[in-house]
Amino acid sequence: xxxxxxxxxxxxxxxxxxxxxxxAVERVVGTxxxxxxxxxxxxxxxxxxxxxxxxxxxxxVDTTGAQAADGVLRVITGAHxxxxxxxxxxxxxxxxxxxxxxxxxxxxxAGDPVALVVADTPANARIxxxxxxxxxxxxxxxxxxxxxxxxxxxxxHDQWPGNECGEWRLESGNVDEAxxxxxxxxxxxxxxxxxxxVPFEPHVAIAAWDSDRLDMWTATQWPSxxxxxxxxxxxxxxEQVRVRTFPLGGGYGAKSQLKIEPVVGAAARMMGRxxxxxxxxxxxxxxxxxxxxxxRIRTGVDSAGLFxxxxxxxxxxxxxxxxxxxxxxxxxxxxSVGPYGFPNIRIRSRGVYTNTVxxxxxxxxxxxxxxFAYESHVDEIAAGLGVDPVDLRLQNLLNDGDRFASGQVMHxxxxxxxxxxxxxxxGWEEPDVPGxxxxxxxxGVGVILKTTPPGSRTEVRVEVRAxxxxxxxxxxxxMGQGVRGTLAQLTAxxxxxxxxxxxxxxxxxxxxxDSMTAGSRTTxxxxxxxxxxxxxxxxxxxxxxxKKLQVDPSDLGHxxxxxxxxxxxxxxYSEIVGGAGLAAVxxxxxxxxxxxDALDDPLDVKGEVAEHWHQGAVAVEVEVDxxxxxxxxLRCHGATWAGRVxxxxxxxxxxxxxxxxxxxxxxxxxLILVDGxxxxxxxxDYMIPSILDVPIELTSASLESTDPDADIHGVGEMTIPAVxxxxxxxxxxAADARVRHLPLTPEKVLRAIMGAEQE
Amino acid sequence: xxxxxxxxVTLVVNGDxxxxxxxxxxxxxxxxxxxxxxxxxxxxxxxxICGTCTVQLDGAVVSSCLLLTRQVAGRxxxxxxxxxxxxxxxxxxxxxxxxxGAYQCAYCIPGMVVTVDACLSEDPxxxxxxxxxxxxxxxxxxxxxxxxxxxxxxxxxxxxx
Numbered sequence: 001x002x003x004x005x006x007x008x009x010x011x012x013x014x015x016x017x018x019x020x021x022x023x024a025v026e027r028v029v030g031t032x033x034x035x036x037x038x039x040x041x042x043x044x045x046x047x048x049x050x051x052x053x054x055x056x057x058x059x060x061v062d063t064t065g066a067q068a069a070d071g072v073l074r075v076i077t078g079a080h081x082x083x084x085x086x087x088x089x090x091x092x093x094x095x096x097x098x099x100x101x102x103x104x105x106x107x108x109x110a111g112d113p114v115a116l117v118v119a120d121t122p123a124n125a126r127i128x129x130x131x132x133x134x135x136x137x138x139x140x141x142x143x144x145x146x147x148x149x150x151x152x153x154x155x156x157h158d159q160w161p162g163n164e165c166g167e168w169r170l171e172s173g174n175v176d177e178a179x180x181x182x183x184x185x186x187x188x189x190x191x192x193x194x195x196x197x198v199p200f201e202p203h204v205a206i207a208a209w210d211s212d213r214l215d216m217w218t219a220t221q222w223p224s225x226x227x228x229x230x231x232x233x234x235x236x237x238x239e240q241v242r243v244r245t246f247p248l249g250g251g252y253g254a255k256s257q258l259k260i261e262p263v264v265g266a267a268a269r270m271m272g273r274x275x276x277x278x279x280x281x282x283x284x285x286x287x288x289x290x291x292x293x294x295x296r297i298r299t300g301v302d303s304a305g306l307f308x309x310x311x312x313x314x315x316x317x318x319x320x321x322x323x324x325x326x327x328x329x330x331x332x333x334x335x336s337v338g339p340y341g342f343p344n345i346r347i348r349s350r351g352v353y354t355n356t357v358x359x360x361x362x363x364x365x366x367x368x369x370x371x372f373a374y375e376s377h378v379d380e381i382a383a384g385l386g387v388d389p390v391d392l393r394l395q396n397l398l399n400d401g402d403r404f405a406s407g408q409v410m411h412x413x414x415x416x417x418x419x420x421x422x423x424x425x426x427g428w429e430e431p432d433v434p435g436x437x438x439x440x441x442x443x444g445v446g447v448i449l450k451t452t453p454p455g456s457r458t459e460v461r462v463e464v465r466a467x468x469x470x471x472x473x474x475x476x477x478x479m480g481q482g483v484r485g486t487l488a489q490l491t492a493x494x495x496x497x498x499x500x501x502x503x504x505x506x507x508x509x510x511x512x513x514d515s516m517t518a519g520s521r522t523t524x525x526x527x528x529x530x531x532x533x534x535x536x537x538x539x540x541x542x543x544x545x546x547k548k549l550q551v552d553p554s555d556l557g558h559x560x561x562x563x564x565x566x567x568x569x570x571x572x573y574s575e576i577v578g579g580a581g582l583a584a585v586x587x588x589x590x591x592x593x594x595x596x597d598a599l600d601d602p603l604d605v606k607g608e609v610a611e612h613w614h615q616g617a618v619a620v621e622v623e624v625d626x627x628x629x630x631x632x633x634l635r636c637h638g639a640t641w642a643g644r645v646x647x648x649x650x651x652x653x654x655x656x657x658x659x660x661x662x663x664x665x666x667x668x669x670x671l672i673l674v675d676g677x678x679x680x681x682x683x684x685d686y687m688i689p690s691i692l693d694v695p696i697e698l699t700s701a702s703l704e705s706t707d708p709d710a711d712i713h714g715v716g717e718m719t720i721p722a723v724x725x726x727x728x729x730x731x732x733x734a735a736d737a738r739v740r741h742l743p744l745t746p747e748k749v750l751r752a753i754m755g756a757e758q759e
Numbered sequence: 760x761x762x763x764x765x766x767x768v769t770l771v772v773n774g775d776x777x778x779x780x781x782x783x784x785x786x787x788x789x790x791x792x793x794x795x796x797x798x799x800x801x802x803x804x805x806x807x808i809c810g811t812c813t814v815q816l817d818g819a820v821v822s823s824c825l826l827l828t829r830q831v832a833g834r835x836x837x838x839x840x841x842x843x844x845x846x847x848x849x850x851x852x853x854x855x856x857x858x859x860g861a862y863q864c865a866y867c868i869p870g871m872v873v874t875v876d877a878c879l880s881e882d883p884x885x886x887x888x889x890x891x892x893x894x895x896x897x898x899x900x901x902x903x904x905x906x907x908x909x910x911x912x913x914x915x916x917x918x919x920x
Binding site: 018024027028198199200201247249251479649653658661682683690 | 811894899908
């Protein structure tokens with residue numbers, strides 16, 4: 001092999017550079033293909049019929065009229081699925097198998113799917129669905145998690161007679177003694193309501209069977225979980241289920257776990273033809289909601305202002321089905337501690353079933369609710385002690401080398417830097433500007449901790465082709481955060497090739513495994529997996545080149561997509577691959593986070609609860625209208641610990657997008673229940689932030705380490721949990737009005753101003 | 760009205776005539792997306808709130824989920840696809856969005872492009888504040904608004920430079 005004569009330009013740096021997403025033009029023009037755009041030959045269309053009752057026995061489903069409607073091919077009910085040989089294990093659920101594709105025997109929330117009408121067109125399926133007649137016997141219901149715990153409360157699932165949906169505890173030190181001896185004790189209860197992630201692309205899935213093999217295209221953040229759970233449902237090998245997805249038109253947690261995939265897979269198998277189901281907007285609201293939560297905190301403080309003891313009682317409303325709640329409340333427990341050290345601490349975190357929309361992931365899951373509580377509480381303590389809230393935080397924040405409540409020694413901890421950054425940017429030390437007539441201004445801060453739980457796995461395969469292309473096989477899902485771009489940048493960086501050569505393929509469980517695209521874990525884990533895959537590829541390329549050149553592989557180096565010999569001769573990767581008569585050289589990489597026994601005993605959580613700590617802070621300035629209680633967000637700044645930044649523009653968009661996302665649940669988002677039904681499952685009555693809700697001054701910082709090998713931290717949801725408490729704290733400082741219940745509506749703020757907020 | 764009754768209409772989309780058979784109660788967004796394949800036009804809220812179905816009708820910004828296809832027969836409809844030249848050259852607005860990374864999941868972005876384009880066509884001297892007001896009906900759940908405003912600032916300042 002001769003030294004390459006082509007003049008290889010040195011690869012441009014790929015890390016820390018704001019390269020555009022590779023599909024930027026398609027995204028802007030509108031030609032990007034999402035799962036909702038996918039279609040396959042011969043597919044037919046489903047429409048779900050949902051229960052109007054929050055809790056009822058299904059007495060009879062009359063499908064005669066629907067069966068006779070134009071174009072209707074089949075009407076499937078829960079009873080059909082329960083009896084179908086094609087669906088040997090009809091119950092699914094990643095934490096508990098308590099949910100059926102269609103309700104069997106009884107419905108547990110208003111919106112529970114009861115029947116699926118399948119027709120030749122979506123319009124005919126909709127018309128047919130209107131003709132399904134269902135007789136119900138209404139049962140007593142409850143929607144309040146406190147009520148679910150009362151003896152004699154309605155029982156949703158016979159296997160869980162007390163409506164229990166997970167209970168986790170942590171205790172260290174001597175809480176009772178410390179509380180008795182504390183100089184000051186503060187106690188408050190804070191609540192967060194049901195809210196909705198509102199992804200714009202609805203849930204959509206297509207299932208096609210070929211004998212005992214299932215092909216599923218679905219808008220999901222968890223392709224591998226869908227694959228595993230469907231294999232169980234249909235009693236087939238995991239390899240017989242292939243799940244693929246395209247970029248998502250938004251996820252925000254709504255497309256985590258399993259949603260409509262089971263009913264689509266079951267219908268397609270029972271009918272022997274491909275079935276597609278796309279939810280309508282009201283159905284998206286009725287499919288998954290943010291966990292409502294009540295959090296009671298009691299804190300003992302010594303005479304110097306140190307937090308010496310804390311007690312937390314946390315109750316999550318899991319809704320009608322477990323989804324992930326029994327496990328998620330463990331994360332809720334861990335994240336309820338926040339970024340503070342407590343020598344004595346006792347936490348109980350529980351989930352319960354109620355007759356409401358199933359609760360699940362929501363950007364900042366199991367963190368937003370806790371952060372609103374503990375960061376509001378810090379300001380209440382500061383007010384009680386008469387000290388500055390930022391100083392009180394700096395005095396009590398966890399530092400590198402400190403022990404977390406579980407006993408885990410913490411590293412890579414930067415809370416003080418974050419709080420200083422946001423306080424300085426908002427001008428914390430400067431006196432508050434008086435508001436206009438009848439208005440008052442104030443500033444507030446919040447700082448939060450989130451975790452990446454141990455025990456997840458991510459695989460990638462990097463393929464260097466003879467044609468010069470580099471392909472990255474991954475099952476990480478692009479949902480707007482830019483996986484296609486970020487993983488390409490990481491691959492270009494670790495392989496030393498140009499970014500433009502690299503293409504990231506869409507998720508396909510037949511190719512690679514990834515636990516989930518969630519929890520801001522992807523960039524961190526993919527970096528490690530990709531580095532390993534690239535090292536493997538480089539080693540193979542060295543071997544091939546060494547054989548051809550008849551030199552020792554250790555005499556060869558790598559530079560800018562080429563193997564370089566001692567003489568300085570350069571051999572491009574594509575030339576080496578082609579020269580060896582191969583189409584491609586591939587390398588596998590995986591990141592398996594170390595297992596931990598911290599959660600082995602639910603009633604005694606201890607040890608390593610986080611693979612790595614997410615850290616963020618927000619500061620705001622608000623103006624409160626003292627006559628109406630209306631809050632205007634004047635300025636906002638967020639800071640995220642990034643470790644190293646892969647793409648500055650995208651990191652910024654995550655921090656600032658996360659703040660904007662957080663403004664909704666802080667100020668106005670809430671799913672309202674009337675007689676057990678969601679009364680606002682539409683985008684007119686359930687508002688999300690518009691461009692006019694964005695403060696004119698909105699900035700962010702992604703803080704980086706000076707260590708070139710520092711961990712790359714995820715940056716997707718580190719500001720959102722701090723938004724609501726920062727605003728609540730600013731309102732309290734501006735108007736002497738403490739609101740402990742989200743959202744911070746004008747009515748609640750006004751009541752607090754008038755000193756009349758109910759607990 | 761028979762829901763399923765079908766009639767033939769002629770639509771003019773991005774300057775091209777299309778003959779389509781549509782149902783009597785079919786909203787324009789369904790015809791454009793499902794039947795004619797204009798993927799930039801998407802039904803999200805289906806009630807005129809979110810703006811992902813935004814098109815220009817004779818140059819004016821409309822929500823295509825609120826119009827029946829039969830109402831707009833023969834009138835001129837422009838989508839984001841139509842703002843790109845046949846050779847792939849992006850419009851000034853589209854290019855500014857690309858340059859400023861003004862997209863995340865991007866489900867909403869083509870609708871914003873259509874709105875900003877209409878605003879600037881109506882008033883080439885529109886201020887950032889006016890364009891921001893114009894975009895109140897184009898929601899973005901990812902929260903890409905800051906980058907969108909930067910793209911707009913570039914358009915406004917670049918246009919006057």
